[in-house]
Amino acid sequence: MEIAFLLFDDYETLDVYGPAEIFGRLVDFYSPKFYSMEGGIVKNRHGVSVMTESLKTIGNHPFIFLIPGGMGTRKEVDNSLLINKIKEISLNSNFVLTVCTGSALLAKTGLLDGKQATSNKRAFSWASSNGPEVIWDKEARWKVDGKFYTSSGVSAGMDMSLGFLADRHGLEFAKKVATEIEYNWIEDKDYDTFKAK
Template structure:
């Protein structure tokens, strides 16, 4: 059993979080999910999604998989030194680090992706990639894997990445089982994002 910690902040993007959580949550025998934030308490977003979170320092389980989401809130927390420090600490502890959308910009700003290949949201590409010149940004990718880091493109790409991660850990048959259970048409080709030129 591995623990996935979703690190949240106000104004996170709804599907960035709940898309991958749906995929991982479909395999409760393998994944336990906990929701953390810098100080704990209720974290909410513009769609009215509000979650009770635990302060990072008080998480019940150590983090095996760290999930970093994106959204408009990244424009605020990217400037927060305490958030970046927490991100570095959790990323160092985790066996795997997964980001969705502009979540990769937070990792990049914190120096976590230095020397790594990564991608991000195409609509926010200029802003996201401006957070670090030390990252090899790959614009055409749906998601990118480099060492223990999985970074995905915008919003719905998090589900494709999550299924890719599940396929890498448990085999493609299990990934298809989850995709079928959720009635989701999985974009299986990590190197191709149909939103690349949109």
């Protein structure tokens, strides 16, 4: 099943590669692919570059659509072409996962209106301002509302990804993956130690 990762300039490194490590090692279940609006090489402020395919080539029904955060979201939240494309792909995906301020991009589409969500606690005010009709949770490490999974900052994307695996494949399956990558999984989705003050 395809996992479509959205990339844009100045995406956050771990937002993408943490979940990519978790899902990517499960080759019998998931096939990660990287996309951007126009395709080609996308680079972030850490100097990490990746070759992407254009969102125009994305399949009609990706199983998972993952939207990372990063400083690039501050610009992309006003990119109506990208926001409309995010909405289109999200509507056609089985699940939509956001990491960090990626929830601001999803919120801008209106698809999170009336739904519970969270975001990076250090950028919570800004992220939540992009979705005034969203039920924002300042306490959660990650939230699940229907097919939408939203997580807090940076490393929380890994916790959410493991939580997603637990929901789909069982808790022991997710714990095994966490052990294989030697990661101390924060299993409590309802409490973020980095919560907003």
